[in-house]
Amino acid sequence: MSYPMKKIDPLKNYLSTRNAIGYVDRKNATQKDYNRIGFMSGLEVHQQLLTKEKLFCHCPAGIFQKHHEYDAELIRHMRPTLSELGEYDGTALMEFKTRKEIVYRIKNETACTYDVDDTPPFPINREALEIALKISLLSRLNIVGEVHITRKQYLDGSIPTGFQRTAILGVEGEIPLKKKKVRLIQLSIEEDSCREISDIGHRRIYKTDRLGMPLIETVTYPDMENPDEVKEACDYIRFLNRSTGLVRTGMGAGRQDVNVSCKGGTRVEIKGVAHTRWIPELTHREAFRQWALLAIRKELNARISKADWKMNAIEIHYYLFQTPTKEIDFANEHNDQIWAVNLPKFAGILSHFTQEGQVFAHEISDRLKVIACIEKPNMTHSECLEPGISEIDFEKIRKILKANGEDAQLVFWGNSDDIKTALETIEERCLMAFDGVPPETRKSFEEGSTIFERVLPGADRMYPDTDSAPIPLANTYIESLWADLPTDIIERYNRLKEWGVSEDTYHFLFTNNLFPLILEINEKLKIDPKLMGNFLGHRLKFIEGHAKRASNFEYKIIYGLFKYLQDSKLDFKLADEMLKLLIEHPKMQFDSVLTSIKFKKVKQSQLLEQVYFLSEKFKQLGKKQNPANAENWIMGQLRKLAIGNMALTDLHQEVRKVCDASFQ
Numbered sequence: 001m002s003y004p005m006k007k008i009d010p011l012k013n014y015l016s017t018r019n020a021i022g023y024v025d026r027k028n029a030t031q032k033d034y035n036r037i038g039f040m041s042g043l044e045v046h047q048q049l050l051t052k053e054k055l056f057c058h059c060p061a062g063i064f065q066k067h068h069e070y071d072a073e074l075i076r077h078m079r080p081t082l083s084e085l086g087e088y089d090g091t092a093l094m095e096f097k098t099r100k101e102i103v104y105r106i107k108n109e110t111a112c113t114y115d116v117d118d119t120p121p122f123p124i125n126r127e128a129l130e131i132a133l134k135i136s137l138l139s140r141l142n143i144v145g146e147v148h149i150t151r152k153q154y155l156d157g158s159i160p161t162g163f164q165r166t167a168i169l170g171v172e173g174e175i176p177l178k179k180k181k182v183r184l185i186q187l188s189i190e191e192d193s194c195r196e197i198s199d200i201g202h203r204r205i206y207k208t209d210r211l212g213m214p215l216i217e218t219v220t221y222p223d224m225e226n227p228d229e230v231k232e233a234c235d236y237i238r239f240l241n242r243s244t245g246l247v248r249t250g251m252g253a254g255r256q257d258v259n260v261s262c263k264g265g266t267r268v269e270i271k272g273v274a275h276t277r278w279i280p281e282l283t284h285r286e287a288f289r290q291w292a293l294l295a296i297r298k299e300l301n302a303r304i305s306k307a308d309w310k311m312n313a314i315e316i317h318y319y320l321f322q323t324p325t326k327e328i329d330f331a332n333e334h335n336d337q338i339w340a341v342n343l344p345k346f347a348g349i350l351s352h353f354t355q356e357g358q359v360f361a362h363e364i365s366d367r368l369k370v371i372a373c374i375e376k377p378n379m380t381h382s383e384c385l386e387p388g389i390s391e392i393d394f395e396k397i398r399k400i401l402k403a404n405g406e407d408a409q410l411v412f413w414g415n416s417d418d419i420k421t422a423l424e425t426i427e428e429r430c431l432m433a434f435d436g437v438p439p440e441t442r443k444s445f446e447e448g449s450t451i452f453e454r455v456l457p458g459a460d461r462m463y464p465d466t467d468s469a470p471i472p473l474a475n476t477y478i479e480s481l482w483a484d485l486p487t488d489i490i491e492r493y494n495r496l497k498e499w500g501v502s503e504d505t506y507h508f509l510f511t512n513n514l515f516p517l518i519l520e521i522n523e524k525l526k527i528d529p530k531l532m533g534n535f536l537g538h539r540l541k542f543i544e545g546h547a548k549r550a551s552n553f554e555y556k557i558i559y560g561l562f563k564y565l566q567d568s569k570l571d572f573k574l575a576d577e578m579l580k581l582l583i584e585h586p587k588m589q590f591d592s593v594l595t596s597i598k599f600k601k602v603k604q605s606q607l608l609e610q611v612y613f614l615s616e617k618f619k620q621l622g623k624k625q626n627p628a629n630a631e632n633w634i635m636g637q638l639r640k641l642a643i644g645n646m647a648l649t650d651l652h653q654e655v656r657k658v659c660d661a662s663f664q
Helices: 010-020 031-037 092-098 124-139 227-243 276-303 324-335 360-370 391-401 416-433 474-482 488-500 503-511 515-525 529-546 554-566 574-584 590-596 605-618 626-644 650-661
Strands: 039-048 070-078 101-105 148-154 163-176 181-191 195-200 203-207 213-218 254-261 270-273 312-316 338-343 353-355 377-382 408-414 440-444 448-456 460-465
Touching: 010 276, 010 353, 031 276, 039 124, 039 227, 092 360, 092 448, 092 460, 124 163, 124 181, 124 213, 124 227, 124 474, 163 227, 181 227, 213 227, 213 276, 213 503, 227 254, 227 276, 227 488, 227 503, 270 276, 276 353, 276 416, 276 440, 276 448, 312 391, 312 416, 324 338, 324 408, 338 391, 338 416, 353 360, 360 377, 360 448, 391 408, 408 416, 488 503, 488 515, 488 529, 503 529, 515 529, 515 554, 529 554, 529 574, 554 574, 554 605, 574 590, 605 626, 605 650
Parallel strands: 101 203, 270 440
Antiparallel strands: 039 213, 039 254, 070 101, 148 163, 148 460, 163 181, 181 213, 195 203, 254 270, 312 338, 338 408, 377 408, 440 448
8 A cells, every 4th residue: 555655854844843942052042041941950070089099999099091001801791780679770771781891901000809899998098088078068068977888880881890889978068159059969979980992882991090089079959040050050169179279180080960951851961071161052952952852742742642653663685775875885795684664653753853963863873872782874764864865765665664654764774683672772762752851861072962871870779888887977077177178269259359360360260279379479479469360360371272281390380480580680571481481391490491581681770771772773764753653663672681670561661751752
C-alpha cells in the first residue's frame, strides 16, 4: 500500500521551530526572556587544594605525566550493584550497557595500591581537611560537628574503585553578589578523579596522576535567574577559594558543573566546564534547548499517545542505495550492518530546533555514540539540514518500512555486536521525547553547545564508607581557624572601588589573588594602591600575555621590584621594562636587569638642560613652528632617557614651559 509522504523542508522547519519557541541570541536576550522560559541555574564548583600529598594516601599531589609516560596498564570492566534499597542506579546501568574496557595508565611516582583499590585508605589528609574547613568558614557555612566519609558511585571508570570518597564539611551558607545573595547548600571535600586520555568505541583510557588529589566542591541552590548571574556566582566562589592562597591554580585545577533547568523542564548538569567565560552561553543555550524539547513533547503528545507509539526497524543491504553516501560506503567497507528505522508520527521532529545548528536528531546520534559506542558519523535521517541519502533511496526505505506519511526515518550503521543496544537507545530516546526533558549530564564546548554524556545519577549512589572512622571537630579547633582567614571577596571589591582602581582590572586581580600584594605594597612602601592596582591589572596582564613566563616566576617579585625602585630613587615607570625581563628571568638581580635594558641613570638637572638645547634645535629643523609640535618632538627625543629618572608628567610640564616661552 502506498502512503502520501509529508514533504518536510528541513532547513525551513529548523528556522520555523526556532522562531516558534521564541529563541533569542544571548547578546539580545533580556531578563524578560529568561523569566518567560523560567531560567534557573545552580553550581557545583570544584577546586583542587594545594597539598603535598593526596587525600587518602601518601602519594605526591600535583605531579602530572604525559599520555605516553606510564609504568603499567591496568584493565577493568565496571558492573552495577544493587543499592541497599535493592535498586540499580540509572547511570550504572547505562555504563554497563556500553561494555567499556577501562584502561588505566599508572606511573609509580604518582600512584599506589590504594588508587587501584588493592589496599584500604589511609586516614584523611589533615592538611587538606584544614584548608577545606577554612574555605567553608569563608563561605559562611555551618560547620558539621563530625566528619563522616561516604562513598559516591562513579561507574564511568574515572575512579578505579567505582566510587569516590567524599565528606560534607559545611552546610547552608551564602555568598554576596552585586545585586543579590546566593545560598549555598554545602561544601564537601573529596578525592579527584583520573584524567581521560581517549574514549573511542568500547575502550576508554585514563591516566592516574590526578587521581586522589584533594578537591573541594561548593554547591549552590538554583538561585541564579540569568546566565550572567551564574558566571558572577562562579567567579565569586573561585575568587574566594584563591584568596586563601591554599588552592592550586592553572588549567584543570578549578572546574565547575552547571545545573540548568527551565519552567516545566528538569535539572540537566553541564559537566566539567573549564572556563567561567563559557558559562553564560552554555546556560543560555541549555535553557532554550529544554524549552525546545518541551515544545516537541507538546507536539508529539498531540499526535499520538506514548503508550501507542512503537518504532520498527529492519536491516538493509548496501546495494539498496542508488547513490550511497561516503559514510555508508565507509560502513560497507568495514563490514558494518546498516539498519533503517521508522519513527511513527515523527515527521518534522527530527529537524526541530534544539540548539544553534542542531536539531532533535542530534539527541539520538549523541546517545548512539555514548551508549552504543558507535563513533560519529553514526546515522543519517530523512530531515538532514545538509544533503545526505537521496530522496529516491529514502522512498525505497519507506516502502520497506511501510512508513506512513507522518513518519520520519533514520538510517544508522555499526558493528553487529552494537546493533541491539543501538536500537534500544534510539527507541528509548524517542520515548523520552514524549515526557519532555530527560535528566542527564552533558559535555560542554567552548562555543556554547553541549552533547549527551551520561544519565544523571540518582540520590541512591551515596552510602557510608566502612573503611573510615568519623572525625570529630572540636569548637576550639574551628575557632582557631577563624584567626587565619583572609578578608571576604566583597570587602576586597569595595576596597578596590574606594581606592579608585579601574573596574576592568578586578577579574585579573581576583583570579591571581593580587589584592594582598597591593595591600602589602601600600602598607610597607606607602605606594598609592590605585597606581598599584592599575599597574597589576593592566600592565602586568599585558606583559604576561606577551612574554614567555618562567615556571618559577612569583608575583612577590613585584614587591621587591618596587622597593628597589623606591630605594634607588628611580621612577616607577621603569617597572614596565624591568618586569618584561623578570617574568622570563625571575632570578636576575635588579641591577643586572637595568643593565640589560640599557638604562642610564642621569640627574633631573641634566635632563632639563637638554630641554633648552632641543628647543633651539627644533627651530633649526624647519618643521611647523608652534609650541605643541615642539613639545611632542622634544618629548620623543627625551622619553627613553627620562623613563626611570624622572616622571614623564613632570618632564612634560617643564618642556611645555620652555616651549611656551620660546615661541612668545
